[in-house]
Every structure is written in C-alpha cells, then in structure tokens.
Amino acid sequence: MTALLLVLVPLVASLIVFFIRNQRAKIFALIFSLVQLGLGLYVVWQFNPLGGLQFENNLSWIPSAGIGFHLGIDGLSIIPLLLTIFVTPFIILSAFGRNFERPNVFYGLILLMQASLVGVFTAQSAFAYYLFWEGALIPVYFLAAIWGGENRIRVTFKFFIYTVFGSLLMLISLVYLYMQTPANHSDEAQVFYLLGLNSTTQQFIFWGLFVAFAIKMPIFPFHTWQPDTYTESPTPATMLLSGIMLKMGIYSLYRWLMPVVPMAFFENSFLVMMLAIIGLVYGAIIAIQQQDIKRLLAYSSFSHVGLMVAGIFTFQQVALQGAMVQMLAHGINVVGLFFVVDMIERQTNTRNLSDLGGITQSAPFLTVLFAILMLGSVGLPLTNGFVGELLLLNGIVRAYFNDPAFAVGIGAVAGLTLIFGAVYMLRLFQGAMFGEKTAVVAGFREINFSEAMVLVPLCVMVLLMGVLPNLFLKLSEPAVKDLLDFVIPRIR
Amino acid sequence: MLSIFLLSVFGIANLFLGFLKNRQVLFVSAVVFLLLTFVANLVEWSKPLDLGSIINNAMMTTDKTSVLFTAILLGTAFLIIPLSQNYIQDKEAQPAEYYAILLFSLVGAVMMVSYENLLMLFVGVELLSIAMYVLAGANKRNLRSNEAAMKYFLQGAFATGIFLFGIALLYGATGAFSLSGIEKYVAATQTPSPMLYLGLMFVLIGMLFKVSVAPFHFWTPDVYDGSPTLFTAFMATIVKTAGFAAMFKLLSTSFAPTYNYWQLSLSIVAALTLVVGNVTAVYQQSFKRMMAYSSISHAGYLLLAVTAFNERSLSAILFYSLSYSLATVSAFGVLMLVSAKIKNEEYSSFNGLAKQNPFLAIVMTIAMLSLAGIPLTAGFLGKLWIFISAFERGLYWVMVLAALMSAVGLYYYFRVIIAMYLKEPHNRNQDIKIEVTTPYIFALLLTTLLTILFGLMPNLFFGLIP
Numbered sequence: 001m002t003a004l005l006l007v008l009v010p011l012v013a014s015l016i017v018f019f020i021r022n023q024r025a026k027i028f029a030l031i032f033s034l035v036q037l038g039l040g041l042y043v044v045w046q047f048n049p050l051g052g053l054q055f056e057n058n059l060s061w062i063p064s065a066g067i068g069f070h071l072g073i074d075g076l077s078i079i080p081l082l083l084t085i086f087v088t089p090f091i092i093l094s095a096f097g098r099n100f101e102r103p104n105v106f107y108g109l110i111l112l113m114q115a116s117l118v119g120v121f122t123a124q125s126a127f128a129y130y131l132f133w134e135g136a137l138i139p140v141y142f143l144a145a146i147w148g149g150e151n152r153i154r155v156t157f158k159f160f161i162y163t164v165f166g167s168l169l170m171l172i173s174l175v176y177l178y179m180q181t182p183a184n185h186s187d188e189a190q191v192f193y194l195l196g197l198n199s200t201t202q203q204f205i206f207w208g209l210f211v212a213f214a215i216k217m218p219i220f221p222f223h224t225w226q227p228d229t230y231t232e233s234p235t236p237a238t239m240l241l242s243g244i245m246l247k248m249g250i251y252s253l254y255r256w257l258m259p260v261v262p263m264a265f266f267e268n269s270f271l272v273m274m275l276a277i278i279g280l281v282y283g284a285i286i287a288i289q290q291q292d293i294k295r296l297l298a299y300s301s302f303s304h305v306g307l308m309v310a311g312i313f314t315f316q317q318v319a320l321q322g323a324m325v326q327m328l329a330h331g332i333n334v335v336g337l338f339f340v341v342d343m344i345e346r347q348t349n350t351r352n353l354s355d356l357g358g359i360t361q362s363a364p365f366l367t368v369l370f371a372i373l374m375l376g377s378v379g380l381p382l383t384n385g386f387v388g389e390l391l392l393l394n395g396i397v398r399a400y401f402n403d404p405a406f407a408v409g410i411g412a413v414a415g416l417t418l419i420f421g422a423v424y425m426l427r428l429f430q431g432a433m434f435g436e437k438t439a440v441v442a443g444f445r446e447i448n449f450s451e452a453m454v455l456v457p458l459c460v461m462v463l464l465m466g467v468l469p470n471l472f473l474k475l476s477e478p479a480v481k482d483l484l485d486f487v488i489p490r491i492r
Numbered sequence: 493m494l495s496i497f498l499l500s501v502f503g504i505a506n507l508f509l510g511f512l513k514n515r516q517v518l519f520v521s522a523v524v525f526l527l528l529t530f531v532a533n534l535v536e537w538s539k540p541l542d543l544g545s546i547i548n549n550a551m552m553t554t555d556k557t558s559v560l561f562t563a564i565l566l567g568t569a570f571l572i573i574p575l576s577q578n579y580i581q582d583k584e585a586q587p588a589e590y591y592a593i594l595l596f597s598l599v600g601a602v603m604m605v606s607y608e609n610l611l612m613l614f615v616g617v618e619l620l621s622i623a624m625y626v627l628a629g630a631n632k633r634n635l636r637s638n639e640a641a642m643k644y645f646l647q648g649a650f651a652t653g654i655f656l657f658g659i660a661l662l663y664g665a666t667g668a669f670s671l672s673g674i675e676k677y678v679a680a681t682q683t684p685s686p687m688l689y690l691g692l693m694f695v696l697i698g699m700l701f702k703v704s705v706a707p708f709h710f711w712t713p714d715v716y717d718g719s720p721t722l723f724t725a726f727m728a729t730i731v732k733t734a735g736f737a738a739m740f741k742l743l744s745t746s747f748a749p750t751y752n753y754w755q756l757s758l759s760i761v762a763a764l765t766l767v768v769g770n771v772t773a774v775y776q777q778s779f780k781r782m783m784a785y786s787s788i789s790h791a792g793y794l795l796l797a798v799t800a801f802n803e804r805s806l807s808a809i810l811f812y813s814l815s816y817s818l819a820t821v822s823a824f825g826v827l828m829l830v831s832a833k834i835k836n837e838e839y840s841s842f843n844g845l846a847k848q849n850p851f852l853a854i855v856m857t858i859a860m861l862s863l864a865g866i867p868l869t870a871g872f873l874g875k876l877w878i879f880i881s882a883f884e885r886g887l888y889w890v891m892v893l894a895a896l897m898s899a900v901g902l903y904y905y906f907r908v909i910i911a912m913y914l915k916e917p918h919n920r921n922q923d924i925k926i927e928v929t930t931p932y933i934f935a936l937l938l939t940t941l942l943t944i945l946f947g948l949m950p951n952l953f954f955g956l957i958p
Contacts, residue, residue, distance in 0.1 A: 062951050065804075065880075127876070131867040145914055153914050157906065164902055168895045172879070179883045266674065 003071035003122040004057040006043065006085070007115050009036050014111035019106050026096060029107035031091040036114070041083030049075055049478050054122065061128070067178075068184040070125040075479020079324045079472065080121045080251045083331040084244050086461070088114045090454045091243070094339045095236045097346060097451065100147055100303055105237075113240055120248050126174045126187040129256070134167055136252075138246065140240055144233035152232045159229040166212035166222075170412065173208030177260065179471040193259045193486065199267075209257050210272070216249035218303045219272070220279030230298035235342035238294070242301045243335040247327045250305070251311050254320070259483060262490040269313040273396075276313070280306025284420030288427065291353045293341050296428055297334065300377070304330050307417050311392035315491075317484055319395020324476045326388025329376065329465055333385065336373040336458040340366070343451060344432060348440040353428065358437030362444040367433050369455040374429050376462040378422045384465035387473075389418060424492035493554045494541055495533040495562055496602050502529065503595035510588025515580050519573075519931075522591040526570045529598075533562045550670055551609045556958040558606035560810055561737045565601045568729045568817040569594065571939055572722065574931035575825045578832060579722050584633060597623030601734035605741070609670045610659045610695075613738055617655065617702060620731060621648050628715055629724040640718030647711045648701070655698025661691030674746040684750070692747060692754065696739070701838065703735035705761055705791050706768040716784035721831065724780070726822035728787045729817040734796045736809055743798065744806075751801060758799040763890050765792035770897040773904045779827060780837040782904050783820070786863060787903060790816050796890055797878045804881035807957040810876055814953065815862060815870030816945060822859035822939040826852050829926050839907055844917030849926050853912045855936045860905040862943045865898050870946035 013032035017025050043055060056072040073081060092110055100106045116139070119132030137160070145156040178187045180195050197205065215222045231237050258265050283303030284364050291298035308326050311319035343366070344359065345351050360367040372383070378387035400407035447455065465472060502525035509521055535541070540554035573594070580587035600619025607613040625648060629641025663669055665688035666677035678684060697708065704712040716724045747754065769789025776782040790812075797808040827837065829852060835842040846853035860938030875898065882891040928936075946953055 062954055064951075066626055131872075134867040134872075138861070142913070145910070153910060157910065161899065161902060162908065165899045168899050171876070172892060172895050175876070175879050175883055179880065333559075 001310055002057050003055045003073050003118075004059075005058045006036070006039060006081070006118045006122070009039060010088075010111045010115040010118065014108040014115065017111060018108040019103050023099075023103055026092065029111055030089060030092050031345065032111060033092050033114070037085055037089050040082065043073065044078065044082055045476070046306040047073065047078055049078075049475050056124075061125075066181075067127055067187050068125045069128045070188060071119070071128070072124045073122055073123045075476045076251070076254045076324075076483070077121045078475050079328050080244075080247050081118060082475075083247060083328050084117045084121065087239070087243050087331055087335050090335060090339075090458060091236050091239045093450060094239070094335075094342065094454045098234075098345070100234070106143070106147065109143050110236060110240065111144070113139040117244055117248070119189040119485065121251060124189050126178060126189065126192065126256075128187075129189075130167070130171060130174060132172070134164075135250065136245060137163055137167070140245060143240070144229060147234040147237070149232040151228070155225075155228040155232045157223040157376075162222075162225045163215055166215035169208045170212035173205045176205065176208075189255060189260075192256075195260070196490075197261065199263050202261040203267070206257070206261045206268060209252075209260075210268075211444035213249040213257065215250050216252075217246050217309065218249075218302065218308055219305065220275050220282060223279065223283075223302055226302055227295055227298045230301070231292065231295050233395065235294075235338050238298075239335045239359050242298070242338070243331045246301070246305060247331060250308055250312070250323065250327055253309070254480075254483065255332040258312070259486055263492070264362050265313070265487070266491040268316070269315070272411075273310045273313045274371060276306040277410070278306075279303070280310070280417050281420070284417060287424040288420060290424075293344070293351045293353055293356075293428060293432065294338070295351075296353070296424060297337055297341060300424060301330070301334055303417055303421070304377075307389065307392050307414060309415060311395050314395045314399035315484065315488065316395035316398050318391045318398065319478060320480045320484065321473055321477060322388045322391025322395060324480065325384075325465070325469060325472050326392060328472060329384035329388050329462075331458065332458055332461050332465075333373055333377045336369075336455060336462075337377060339451075339454055340370050340373065347444050349476065350440055353431045355438055355440050356432040357435040357441060358433070359441055359444055361437055362441070363446045365452070366447045366455075369452075369459050370429065370433065372459040372462055373455075374425045376466070378425050379418050382463070382466040384462050384469075386466060387469040393418075402461035493552060493606065494536060495529045495566065496552075496599050498525075498529045498532055499595050499599045499602065503592045503599070506595060507526060507588055507592040509568065510586075510592075515587050518587045518591055519577060519580065522573050522595070523570070525595065526566060526573060530563065530566045530570060533559060533566060537541065538547050547736065548900035550672070551612050552603065552606045553608045554606055554958075557806065557810075558737075560956060561605035561733065561813075562602050564733055564814050564817060565598060565605070565730055565811070568821060569598055569726070571727050571818075571821045571935045572729070574935040575725065575821070575828060575891060576722050577929060577931045578828070579720065581648070584631075590627070590630065593623045593626055596731070597627075597726075601730050604734040604738040607738065607741070608672075610662065610674075611669050613742070614659060616734075616738070617698075618652065620734060621652065621702065623728055624648075624723070624731065628719040630723060631720045634718075636718035637720065639809060640715045643711050643718075644715045649696050651708070654694050654701075658691045658694025658696075658698060661687045662693075662874070665691055671742070671745045675748075678746060678749050685933070689750075689753060692750070695742070696758075699735055699739045699742075700761065700838075702797075703732050703791050703794075704738070704788050705795055706741050706788065707761075707767040708769065709765070709788050709791075712788055713781050713784040714788075716787070717778065717781050720778065721824055721828045724783075725821055728783070728820050728824070732787065732791060732794070733813040733817060736791075736798065736813060740798050740806065742810055744801065748801075755799060755801070758795060759887055759890050762792050762795040762799055764869075765795060766890075766894055766897045770900040774900060777839065778837050779842065779908060780831075782839075783823060786901070786904070787820070789897065790863070791800075792897075793875065793894060795877050796882050796887070796894055799890070800881040800885040800887060802881055802884050804884060807954060808874070808877040808881045810957060811870070811946075811950065811953060812874035815874040815943065818939045818943045819859040819862040819869075819944075822855050822936055822943070823863070825932065825936050825939070826859070827857045829928065829932065833926050839911050840915075841865070842908055842911040843915040845912040848917070849928070851928065851933075852926065852936075855940050856912060857909055858940050858943055860908055862947070864902050864905040868944065868947050870943045870950070873947060873950045 053072040053074045059069040061069040116136035123129035201397035280303045283299045308323040311323045376383040379389040397411040600616045603616030625645040633639035701708040773785035862869035865875040
C-alpha cells in the first residue's frame with residue numbers, strides 16, 4: 001500500500017471512464033471513487049501519527065539532475081488527503097441529479113482532478129509537486145468552462161490566467177531553491193528545509209511562493225477571480241474548487257513555505273495576518289448582503305480561509321492544529337452546503353434569496369440536514385466548525401499575548417467571523433427555509449434517496465468531528481509539533 | 493554522416509520516381525526513404541563510420557550530439573511527410589519535386605548540425621534556405637504564397653550575404669575556416685583583432701535571421717502565413733532546430749572564451765524576442781499567424797538556453813527542440829485538416845471542433861498545452877530545463893521575463909482551446925465532419941503520444957544526452 005497507488009487508482013479510473021460513452025459513466029465513476037475511499041480509509045487506519053513519512057514511493061524521475069518523484073504521507077498530508085478521498089464520492093454522487101452532457105468527460109475529469117489533488121498532498125519533491133499542482137488546474141478549468149453558466153468563458157479564463165501566473169512565480173522560486181541545493185542538486189522538500197538561505201533571499205522566495213498560494217486560496221487582495229468562478233462553475237466544480245482545491249494553498253503553507261523560508265515567514269507574518277483578517281471581515285460583510293445564495297457561499301468560503309491563514313501565521317501549535325482540522329471541516333461543510341444550494345436551484349430555477357421561502361413545509365428532512373451543515377459552518381459547539389475556529393482564535397490571541405490590548409483587539413476582530421458567519425448563514429437558512437411559501441417553491445419535493453446519501457454521511461461527519469475532534473487532531477499533532485520545533489529556532 | 497549520403501541519393505531517386513505519375517508511390521517512397529535514413533543515422537550512435545575524405549579533412553564530424561540532432565530532424569520530417577497526403581492530391585502539386593526538395597533540404601539541415609568547418613556550415617545553411625525559398629512559393633497560383641517566397645528570398649539572400657561576409661572576416665582574423673583553427677586562435681590571443689568580433693557578429697546575425705529572432709524576424713509572419721501549411725510546419729521545426737544546433741555548436745566550441753563578449757547582446761536579443769513574439773501573438777486573429785509569432789517566441793526561449801551556455805544548455809536545446817517540433821507538427825497538422833474544410837485559418841475556424849472531431853481537438857489541445865509549457869507535457873520539461881540552465885548562469889532578469897511571457901503565451905494558446913470546446917460552430921447545419929486518413933492518424937497520434945511520454949518520462953531522452 002503506497003501513496004502512488006492512491007494517485008494511480010483515480011488516474012486509471014478516469015481513463016476508463018473517458019471511454020464509457022453513456023450515462024453509465026457516472027456509476028463507474030462513483031464505484032471507482034468508493035474504491036479509492038476504501039483504500040484511503042485503510043491508509044488512515046494504518047497511519048501512525050508518530051511514524052513520520054509513511055507509504056513512501058521514492059522513484060527517480062531525472063536521475064542525472066537529481067530530480068526525484070517522491071511521494072509519501074505524513075501527519076501534514078493525512079488530513080487534506082483524507083478530505084480529498086472522503087469528499088470526492090459525494091461530489092460525484094451529488095452530480096447525479098443533473099444530466100450533464102458528455103458524462104464520460106465530466107466524471108473522468110473529476111477523477112483526474114482527484115488524482116492530481118492526491119498527488120499535491122503527497123508529493124515530497126518539488127517538481128512532482130508542481131506537476132500535480134498544475135495538473136489539478138486543467139481538469140477543473142475544463143469542468144468550469146464547459147459546463148458552467150453564461151459568463152463561463154470570460155470568468156474561467158480570468159481564473160486560469162490568474163492562477164497560472166501565480167504558478168509561474170512558484171516555479172521560478174522552486175527552480176531557485178533547487179539550484180541552491182548542493183551539487184548535482186535535489187528537489188526534495190527535506191533538502192530545501194536545510195538550505196539556510198539568508199534573509200533577503202528568503203524574502204524573494206517567500207513572495208514568489210506565497211503569491212501562488214494566496215491566489216489559489218484566495219487571500220485578499222488576490223481574490224477577485226473567486227466569487228465569479230465559484231458562481232459560474234457547475235456545482236460539482238465549485239465543490240472541488242472550494243472544498244478541496246483551496247486547501248492546496250493552505251496545505252502548501254505547512255509543507256512548502258513555513259519550513260523552507262522560516263525567517264521570511266516570520267517577518268511577514270504580521271502583514272499576511274492583516275491581509276487575512278481584512279479578507280475575513282470583508283468577505284463576511286459582502287456575504288451578508290448577497291442575494292445570490294451560491295455567491296453568498298463563495299464569499300463565506302473566502303472569509304473562512306482568512307481565519308485559517310491568520311492562524312497559521314501565528315506560529316502557535318493550537319492554531320496550526322486548528323487550521324488543519326478546520327480544513328477538513330470546511331471542506332465537508334462547504335460541499336454539503338453547495339449541494340443544498342444546487343438542489344434548491346434545480347427545483348426552483350432561481351438562486352435569488354428574496355424569491356425563496358418556506359421550503360421547510362415541503363422538505364422537513366432536508367431542513368434538518370441543512371441546519372446541521374449550517375450550524376457546522378457557523379461553528380456551534382458540538383459541530384466540526386467549532387473545534388477549528390476555537391483553536392484558531394485561541395492561537396491568534398496567544399500569539400500576541402505579551403500585548404494584551406492588541407491581543408484582545410485582534411482576537412475580537414477575528415472573532416467577528418463567528419458572529420458574521422452566524423448572521424449570513426442564518427439569513428440564508430431563514431430566508432430559504434422558513435416564512436411563507438413563495439411561488440417558485442410551490443413544487444418543492446423532499447430529498448430522495450441518492451440526495452440523502454450525499455447529505456447524511458456529510459452531516460454524520462459534521463457531528464462526529466464536533467463530538468470527537470481528537471480522532472482527527474491526533475493524526476496531525478506530532479507532525480505539527482515537529483514542524484514548529486524545526487521552524488522556531490530558525491526564525492532568527 | 494551516412495544520412496547525408498542516403499538523403500542525397502534518395503532525393504534523386506525520388507525525382508526519378510516522379511516519372512511513374514503515381515503520386516501514391518512517391519508518398520510511400522518518401523516515407524520509406526526517411527525511415528531508412530533515420531535508422532542509418534542511429535547506426536552511427538556508438539561509433540561513427542569512416543567515410544573517407546570529408547572526415548579526414550575535418551569538414552564534418554559525427555558524434556552523439558549530432559546524431560541526436562539529426563534524429564530529431566529526420567524524425568520531425570518523418571512525421572510531417574504523412575501530413576502531405578492530402579496536399580499532393582491537388583492537381584497543381586508536383587509531389588516528386590516537393591519530396592526531393594524536402595530530402596535535399598534535410599541534407600543541409602544535417603550538415604548544419606555536424607559541421608566542423610564554417611564552409612560546410614555555409615553550404616548547409618544555403619541548401620536548407622534555398623529549398624525553403626522554393627517550397628514557400630510552392631503554391632504557384634496563390635499570390636500570398638508568391639509573396640512569401642519573394643520576401644523570404646530577398647531578405648534571406650541579404651542575411652546570407654552578411655553571414656558569408658562574417659565568415660570572411662573570421663578567416664581574415666584567424667586564418668582558419670575550421671572550428672578548431674578558430675578556437676586555437678581565440679584561445680591563444682590575448683587581444684583578438686576587432687575583425688574577429690565583427691565577424692562573429694555578422695555570422696550571428698546571419699544565423700539569428702534564419703531562426704527568426706527579433707529584430708531579424710520581420711519576414712517570419714508573412715512567410716509562415718503565405719506558405720502552404722505543410723511547408724510552414726517544415727520551416728518552423730527543421731530550420732529552427734538546425735539553426736540553434738549550429739549556433740550552439742559555433743559558440744560553444746570556437747567562441748567559448750569570448751563568452752563575455754556575446755553573452756550580454758544575446759541575452760538582450762533573447763529578451764526582445766520573447767517580448768515581441770509573445771505580445772504580438774496576442775493580437776493575431778489568424779491561427780497560422782499566431783503560430784508564426786509563437787515560433788518567434790520559442791526561438792527566444794531557445795536563445796535563452798544558448799545564452800545560458802553551460803553543461804545543461806545542450807540538453808535543454810535538444811529537449812526543447814524535440815518538444816517544440818512535436819507540438820508544432822501536431823498543431824499544423826490539425827490546422828491543415830481544418831482549414832482544408834473551412835477554407836479559413838482564423839481562430840474561429842476551430843469553433844466547435846471538439847463536438848464533431850474529438851480526436852483532432854484532443855491532439856490540438858495537447859499540442860497547445862505543450863507549447864504553453866503546462867506540466868505533463870514535454871513542453872513543460874523543456875521550459876523547466878531552460879529555466880534551470882538560465883538560473884545556473886545567473887540570468888535572472890531574462891528568466892523572470894521568460895516566465896512572465898509564458899503566462900502571456902497561455903492567453904493565445906488557450907484561445908484555440910476555448911474555440912474548440914466552448915464556442916459553437918458558425919453554421920450548425922453545415923456538416924464539418926473532417927475525414928482523417930490513416931497517415932494523418934498515425935502522425936498525429938505519434939506526436940501526441942510522444943509529447944505526453946516525454947512529459948512523463950523525460951529520462952527516456954535525457955538518458956541519451958552525452
């Protein structure tokens with residue numbers, strides 16, 4: 001059982017699905033993603049949090065230049081990996097309600113995306129990582145551009161150029177780091193960690209890499225592509241983008257930024273934290289005013305990312321752990337919420353909040369599931385959102401503890417995310433579910449079996465993570481601790 | 493070396509086969525001849541054959557590098573020939589002559605990668621160029637084709653003059669035509685005569701013209717656009733590969749000690765080429781013209797590798813020319829089929845191609861991704877290698893510029909992809925099902941698979957580089 005297998009299964013599956021030229025393609029895609037889920041859960045089961053890098057594949061790619069193809073899973077990879085593998089079957093299943101043209105291509109691209117994402121989260125050598133990073137972009141671009149809404153061509157093109165621009169900056173930085181390694185060179189992450197670059201160089205590398213990650217997540221002010229792309233994409237693509245792909249950026253902070261350029265990471269931490277907090281407040285305020293429910297969720301996602309990034313830049317173990325668990329929680333919640341929005345849109349042909357109302361009268365079961373997801377996203381205790389946000393806020397306050405007034409201030413501003421989150425999510429929930437039944441909602445039906453099969457497991461996960469967070473925190477704890485032990489002495 | 497003899501003989505043989513009046517025989521014979529030459533070239537991989545006076549007089553050498561370049565050239569030609577199948581059915585076409593000229597031009601190209609004496613380089617350049625002048629005007633009844641041939645010839649002749657003048661000056665300064673003779677002079681003399689620098693400059697200008705580097709690129713768009721697409725593909729791949737191989741050989745042997753003299757000017761020219769090629773390509777409405785500017789921009793990347801001038805440069809140039817040639821052949825191959833049906837070479841002629849002809853659309857997509865340097869294609873690794881070699885030399889500013897320009901490149905390459913997948917065909921009623929014959933499928937499948945294969949397993953090729 002190795003990491004490479006987890007990349008190859010969806011890759012081969014996608015090639016098979018491409019050749020199934022009818023509606024059976026989706027069944028096959030679902031089966032393959034469930035097989036992958038089985039493998040993934042087995043890996044998580046076998047995973048030893050204290051064991052460092054496991055399930056390794058260390059292949060040589062271009063041996064004459066020391067470029068390897070090194071995959072492996074450690075405590076930092078395991079959470080985003082679990083997220084990718086857990087969420088994909090539900091993304092596929094959630095698409096069953098719509099009949100997409102050319103289903104073989106559609107579902108094949110989703111599986112291809114999964115293969116690339118697993119690659120990003122397990123790659124331990126820089127060029128393999130870059131390969132998967134770009135490899136994840138192509139399928140999601142086509143998903144969004146072919147099956148998207150009216151303005152899809154313009155919007156997705158902007159998204160594409162924007163992210164590739166970031167990637168090229170990243171490529172230059174990675175090539176630079178590679179060139180700094182001792183003779184015959186190496187592109188291993190572990191070798192990059194030990195480079196000990198001087199402060200100026202670290203600054204350049206930091207910005208080269210950080211801009212690429214910031215565009216992907218996105219962080220204010222690199223977010224302008226995001227709301228449009230999320231809104232115009234077909235819902236499964238939106239789920240991939242917000243549920244998993246933005247975690248590529250956050251995960252990369254742990255693996256490819258913090259230990260590689262610790263000094264610059266520390267020097268810029270205040271600036272980045274401010275950007276992140278501006279983003280989280282700004283995103284939340286816009287979300288409160290949105291009428292378009294899909295757009296509302298897009299901004300809420302933008303806002304949540306801000307908190308995670310702010311937490312990572314505190315160098316506090318609780319916050320780094322919080323961001324880990326929040327990645328998983330946010331991925332699960334956002335997939336569920338986008339699915340609910342998609343169901344509403346499919347049945348009412350509108351995403352306008354003011355046209356909706358009274359859905360609960362026709363669909364009480366949906367209301368319950370929606371409520372669980374919504375509360376998870378808001379961060380109510382005993383749901384998954386609570387654990388992550390609590391840890392993150394805790395870390396942010398702790399980071400500035402020697403200046404209590406500032407610590408309380410920044411904690412309060414960051415804490416606004418909870419309050420604003422409650423405001424816009426409750427507004428969405430109330431507006432759509434309660435009140436008088438509106439005209440468009442007249443024919444609304446209760447969710448059917450396959451829809452329940454998407455939402456129920458997600459809701460179970462929301463509660464499970466809320467009640468037993470330690471199950472997940474344990475997975476990454478030693479790795480995060482090791483990371484900080486490594487980084488903190490190197491800050492100066 | 494063997495390939496030069498074989499190509500010359502086969503070229504003449506093909507001319508005589510023209511008497512048979514059977515075009516299919518010509519086509520098959522050209523393919524077979526190229527295949528034989530390709531194999532014969534590989535025979536010399538481990539040990540060059542002793543072929544008498546040419547070697548003995550140090551006019552040419554065969555080593556692993558030249559065998560690899562020759563293999564790329566012959567392989568590219570081998571992939572282009574199948575694309576000629578529809579073209580030669582045209583009443584006006586004269587396939588016997590075309591194939592013979594193509595084979596003769598390859599003689600010139602092989603000379604350019606294995607020369608040891610500047611005179612042989614000159615002969616090689618001329619053989620290749622004169623063949624190209626003729627082929628650019630192959631479409632006799634077409635005004636644009638005539639214009640292309642005329643422009644190419646006039647400007648090319650001028651560049652050749654400068655090139656030859658440069659060789660004369662080098663001879664004046666060093667008293668030698670051979671690479672080793674010049675090298676000896678350069679290494680021994682502390683203050684070389686100004687004639688040497690002037691000569692080098694003139695020779696470089698001549699070479700840069702042939703590979704269409706800015707500011708010597710003005711002929712490129714018109715010539716590429718006006719020539720029959722088949723020969724445009726030939727020009728864009730063979731001439732470029734041979735030209736860069738020759739330039740690198742000249743600079744890396746004889747003129748290595750004068751690196752400081754030519755390094756700055758070449759890096760400025762590379763930067764200029766990258767900007768001109770990429771930025772102008774953005775404004776094109778015609779796909780073929782875009783490809784012309786894109787070929788200028790790729791010349792910029794290759795020149796960056798030449799300028800970096802270290803042990804990685806050679807592998808970068810080899811790999812980049814390979815990946816570029818494969819993708820360019822794919823792109824022009826699809827263009828030929830589409831434009832034959834739609835009678836138009838604009839981006840819009842690709843609208844909706846993915847629905848009617850998914851095979852062609854996928855071939856084109858992978859070619860565009862490779863040209864744009866997206867991972868999993870050979871183009872990405874080629875670019876990566878050039879970046880690495882430029883980094884090693886410390887050419888940061890050109891490299892950052894090159895990276896930014898490849899972001900610009902994405903814009904125009906993706907316009908084709910967008911047209912194919914996302915736009916509706918102009919005329920829904922019109923059936924634009926394009927008939928793809930077996931030779932086409934063979935060539936396009938091969939270019940596409942090789943692009944992906946080398947993108948995934950570059951070591952198959954890197955392992956060969958000495």
